[in-house]
Amino acid sequence: MxxxxxxxxxxxxxxxxxxxxxxxxxxxxxxxxxxxxxxxxxxxxxxxxxxxxxxxxxxxxxxxxxxxxxxxxxxxxxxxxxxxxxxxxxxxxxPATMCSLEDTTWVPAINEYAKVFGRPSFDVKVQEDGTIESIRVIRGSPCGSTVAASVELLGTQLSPEQLQHYGLRICHFCRAPRFGKTCDKEIAGLIHARELVHAISAVSPAAGARVRSFTDEMEKIIDQKITGE
Known part of the structure; x- marks a missing residue:
């Protein structure tokens, strides 16, 4: 293609x-x-x-x-x-952001692209205390912010503070244009933090549970920003 x-x-x-x-x-x-x-x-x-x-x-x-x-x-x-x-x-x-696109559209060419670029997807290994031992980006943003910011996660421990820092690093690397309703940098950071938690929770439910209240709040903010409500 x-x-x-x-x-x-x-x-x-x-x-x-x-x-x-x-x-x-x-x-x-x-x-x-x-x-x-x-x-x-x-x-x-x-x-x-x-x-x-x-x-x-x-x-x-x-x-x-x-x-x-x-x-x-x-x-x-x-x-x-x-x-x-x-x-x-x-x-x-x-898409709300270029890092929110999924391969579930009605358009085959867009789906092929979105298997590689779009909503972040990670393969992670974590220790019992929630420390990130390894992380591989399966799907990430086309601007490269997912890969650039995720490298910095190695050896860090999952916490609300670390998620906030990760979101800020995504914003730093993000090249989102601020026009219309497209690619709000804050949404990009929140989406990355949310998907990181999902990936970690899949392999370590206990680690994900430690930040559940924080991630619930992130979900509300993402919904509000995307829907404008």
Whole structure:
């Protein structure tokens, strides 16, 4: 499967570097018009099975969507835009963050991508006291923050303080653009901390139980931020 990373130069460069290690990937530059509305915009895109759009202008994003290929919106423009886009091309995903995507969509190309990049998944070994002995990222964020921050977990002990620190390190490495409802850095940090706890709890229920009240609170915050309620 070939993936096209479409950018106007501001975002997507790190995702390109990370994704191309796992899939044939092409870097595609798109214009960033100064006008609010651009009529009859034509984009000449190389043929790809999936496009990931990091463009910041909605009309440029619509031109990508109009190619009728699966598209992941790395920069989104809200629910109204998404409804308009889906009237043109149904095979579009605008995930809450690029690290929340799962391989459960109706689009085979997006699912193939999301087996590797999306909601974090870990293979961990922990000691009885909750100390992380080893950790391997099975699925992580396309910006590389999952791998970069998780390396620092070796030898640390699961605790609310450590989870907060891990979330902050994810935010540090995160390249999330702050546009519309897409890729809030705080959500990215919370999702990573939650999934880390899930992975540890699967192999050491006792360790996970020590931070249960903290993780319950994380779940509430994630739900509130994603739903806007």
């Amino acid at each position: 070939k993936i096209g990373i479409v950018s106007d130069g501001k975002f997507g460069d790190r995702a390109f570097e990370v994704i191309r290690d796992r899939f044939p990937t092409e870097w595609i530059m798109a214009p960033f018009p100064q006008s609010i509305i651009v009529d009859d915009l034509e984009l000449d895109l190389p043929e790809c099975d999936l496009y990931i759009s990091y463009v910041r202008h909605p009309d440029v994003a619509l031109a990508i969507i109009g190619k009728k290929k699966p598209v992941i919106l790395g920069v989104s423009f809200g629910p109204g835009f998404l409804r308009q886009a889906k009237a043109i091309n149904e095979d579009i995903i605008a």
